Amino acid sequence: MPQEDLMVDKIRLALWQSNPTVGDIAGNLRKLRAARTMAAAQGVDLLVGSELGLLGYAPEDLVLRDVVLDAARDALEALARETADGGPAVLVGTPWRLPEGRVNAALLLQEGRISGVVVKHRLPNYGVFDEMRVFTPGPLPVPVLFRGLRLGVMICEDMWYPEPARHLKDHGADFLVVMNGSPFDLGKSGDRLTHARARAGETALSLMYVNQVGGQDELVFDGGSFVIGADGDVDVAAPQWDEALVVTDWAPTGPVKSWQCVPQPRPRPLGRWEEIYHALCVGLRDYVEKNRFPGVLLGLSGGVDSALSAAIAVDALGPERVRAVMMPSPYTSAESLEDAAACARLLGIELETIDITPAMTAFATMLAPAFAGRAPDLTEENIQSRARGLTLMALSNKLGPMVLSTGNKSEMSVGYATLYGDMCGGFAVLKDVYKTSVFALSRWRNAQRPEGSLGPAGPVMPERVITKPPSAELRPDQKDEDSLPPYDQLDQVLQLLIEGQAGVVEASQRSKLPQDLVERVWAMLGRAEYKRRQAPPGVKITRLAFGRDRRYPITNAFPG
Numbered sequence: 001m002p003q004e005d006l007m008v009d010k011i012r013l014a015l016w017q018s019n020p021t022v023g024d025i026a027g028n029l030r031k032l033r034a035a036r037t038m039a040a041a042q043g044v045d046l047l048v049g050s051e052l053g054l055l056g057y058a059p060e061d062l063v064l065r066d067v068v069l070d071a072a073r074d075a076l077e078a079l080a081r082e083t084a085d086g087g088p089a090v091l092v093g094t095p096w097r098l099p100e101g102r103v104n105a106a107l108l109l110q111e112g113r114i115s116g117v118v119v120k121h122r123l124p125n126y127g128v129f130d131e132m133r134v135f136t137p138g139p140l141p142v143p144v145l146f147r148g149l150r151l152g153v154m155i156c157e158d159m160w161y162p163e164p165a166r167h168l169k170d171h172g173a174d175f176l177v178v179m180n181g182s183p184f185d186l187g188k189s190g191d192r193l194t195h196a197r198a199r200a201g202e203t204a205l206s207l208m209y210v211n212q213v214g215g216q217d218e219l220v221f222d223g224g225s226f227v228i229g230a231d232g233d234v235d236v237a238a239p240q241w242d243e244a245l246v247v248t249d250w251a252p253t254g255p256v257k258s259w260q261c262v263p264q265p266r267p268r269p270l271g272r273w274e275e276i277y278h279a280l281c282v283g284l285r286d287y288v289e290k291n292r293f294p295g296v297l298l299g300l301s302g303g304v305d306s307a308l309s310a311a312i313a314v315d316a317l318g319p320e321r322v323r324a325v326m327m328p329s330p331y332t333s334a335e336s337l338e339d340a341a342a343c344a345r346l347l348g349i350e351l352e353t354i355d356i357t358p359a360m361t362a363f364a365t366m367l368a369p370a371f372a373g374r375a376p377d378l379t380e381e382n383i384q385s386r387a388r389g390l391t392l393m394a395l396s397n398k399l400g401p402m403v404l405s406t407g408n409k410s411e412m413s414v415g416y417a418t419l420y421g422d423m424c425g426g427f428a429v430l431k432d433v434y435k436t437s438v439f440a441l442s443r444w445r446n447a448q449r450p451e452g453s454l455g456p457a458g459p460v461m462p463e464r465v466i467t468k469p470p471s472a473e474l475r476p477d478q479k480d481e482d483s484l485p486p487y488d489q490l491d492q493v494l495q496l497l498i499e500g501q502a503g504v505v506e507a508s509q510r511s512k513l514p515q516d517l518v519e520r521v522w523a524m525l526g527r528a529e530y531k532r533r534q535a536p537p538g539v540k541i542t543r544l545a546f547g548r549d550r551r552y553p554i555t556n557a558f559p560g
């Protein structure tokens with residue numbers, strides 16, 4: 001019977017906002033089956049997943065391996081057979097092999113078979129994306145048929161340009177369904193809505209947007225799936241930062257009988273600091289869980305970076321999975337000892353003390369002949385930082401938790417950190433957070449406990465940790481501002497030079513700060529590239545994070 005004759009007058013679609021683990025096809029399939037069972041219990045006709053949901057986004061070079069594609073195909077064929085049970089059909093994202101090459105695809109599974117394949121047309125190849133490297137682009141998409149409906153399926157980047165949606169509309173799409181692996185950054189949810197509204201407006205079609213949630217290496221996915229009407233109004237919104245199965249009801253309405261979704265109450269939108277804090281917790285939690293660490297350990301100095309890193313770790317993993325170590329030297333102040341102890345107490349974590357003075361003495365003795373006649377300088381300061389790094393790595397080797405690195409974006413920008421010292425570790429949760437934001441997030445967390453947190457209510461660090469001048473305490477009376485511009489100025493200039501891509505003259509004009517200060521920051525930024533290449537990964541939250549997003553040569557003789 002022709003599909004049009006089967007045309008339904010209402011349909012129930014479930015949006016499956018899932019947190020897959022990249023590469024875990026069997027585990028992701030298990031979760032998809034569980035979601036389908038839940039959807040079946042609610043009378044769902046079609047379950048819609050996120051981009052490459054079976055393998056997880058972003059799979060990078062994994063999809064170049066034939067065994068991976070074979071495993072994805074076997075899993076898909078098994079799931080397709082299961083849809084003969086009369087339960088919901090499934091629209092699932094997966095890498096797929098076609099005669100033209102390896103593609104980023106969406107497969108419609110219904111009535112025991114694969115009934116449609118849609119291929120991603122626009123492969124993003126900028127910023128953190130490298131899809132041209134591993135996939136062949138498909139032609140402009142045409143609708144897939146489901147119970148007489150023409151589903152206008154697009155995959156992520158395809159929604160960011162007008163042609164795919166227009167092509168689907170020209171081929172009779174009843175509404176648009178977009179499957180996404182769209183990572184979080186500040187401002188991303190606004191961008192998504194702008195593009196979704198543009199496509200809905202141009203085609204006069206409603207649009208369903210399904211995104212992944214969870215952390216994957218440096219990327220974190222906020223979910224935030226939604227449905228908008230052709231008028232651009234948000235009818236349905238899934239929560240951010242959590243897995244969700246959202247059941248939606250659709251019917252042709254209005255004078256022209258266009259398919260629309262029945263509106264639902266929407267979750268409370270998150271504020272700026274709350275959103276960033278969630279991103280950091282989810283990014284760290286999933287890195288630790290998906291790489292199967294029992295927990296984390298970190299140096300707790302009494303300073304704000306390690307205090308905030310510890311708070312995030314406790315909120316994400318629970319106090320019993322976070323271990324802190326105070327490693328005093330002769331330069332450590334009584335204030336720092338008190339503040340580290342107070343942080344640990346407030347967070348409910350164990351604080352161990354391991355004095356690094358014996359290591360400093362041992363190195364001084366070992367190096368004395370080689371250093372004869374030379375005055376102490378930065379070398380000895382870095383040895384302190386390295387003694388701490390070595391101690392933490394030894395504890396990690398012996399006991400199993402991953403070392404949490406505490407460096408922030410301001411320090412990473414200008415190289416204000418010791419290679420193989422405080423830069424050592426597996427993951428740097430604050431890597432993309434400027435120091436001024438570290439202060440703001442600390443104040444925010446002291447004032448409220450985030451929803452879903454495994455940490456305590458109430459303040460997590462003494463006020464003094466936030467208000468005292470930052471110091472590395474590697475020599476008497478040292479302050480960060482002896483070597484760096486004040487953080488409010490430094491961060492303003494860095495944001496202009498990095499995210500704003502401004503030149504020195506423009507950054508000086510826009511910040512109203514002296515050009516020689518901006519030149520100094522620009523020089524430090526360039527010189528520190530070698531350190532950043534050796535830095536641990538961390539959660540991307542800004543428009544331009546270090547790592548895959550910003551690739552400058554280390555050896556770089558371009559003047560200015």
Ligand SMILES: Nc1ncnc2c1ncn2[C@@H]1O[C@H](COP(=O)(O)OP(=O)(O)OC[C@H]2O[C@@H]([n+]3cccc(C(=O)O)c3)[C@H](O)[C@@H]2O)[C@@H](O)[C@H]1O
Nearest residue numbers: 378382385411415416417418419422471472480483530554
């Ligand atoms: N282009 C390049 N490619 C590869 N390697 C390069 C390099 N340039 C230098 N190097 C190597 O790197 C070494 C210099 O780097 P490194 O040993 O790290 O030392 P360095 O950058 O000279 O000093 C560390 C800086 O970080 C500050 N710090 C340390 C610890 C904590 C904090 C804090 O407040 O959080 C701040 C400290 O006050 C100092 O300003 C050189 O001796 C050389 O071996």
Ligand SMILES: Nc1ncnc2c1ncn2[C@@H]1O[C@H](COP(=O)(O)OP(=O)(O)OP(=O)(O)O)[C@@H](O)[C@H]1O
Nearest residue numbers: 299300301303304305306325326327328406422472
């Ligand atoms: N006395 C210490 N005991 C334990 N860890 C330390 C100590 N000093 C430094 N560290 C570790 O090294 C990291 C870099 O610390 P440092 O004090 O040099 O600068 P910072 O960037 O101001 O960090 P923080 O604000 O946490 O002090 C700290 O975050 C901490 O993890």
Ligand SMILES: NC(=O)CC[C@H](N)C(=O)O
Nearest residue numbers: 124156157160181182183
């Ligand atoms: N997976 C993708 O195609 C992501 C690209 C897209 N522009 C986004 O970040 O939302």
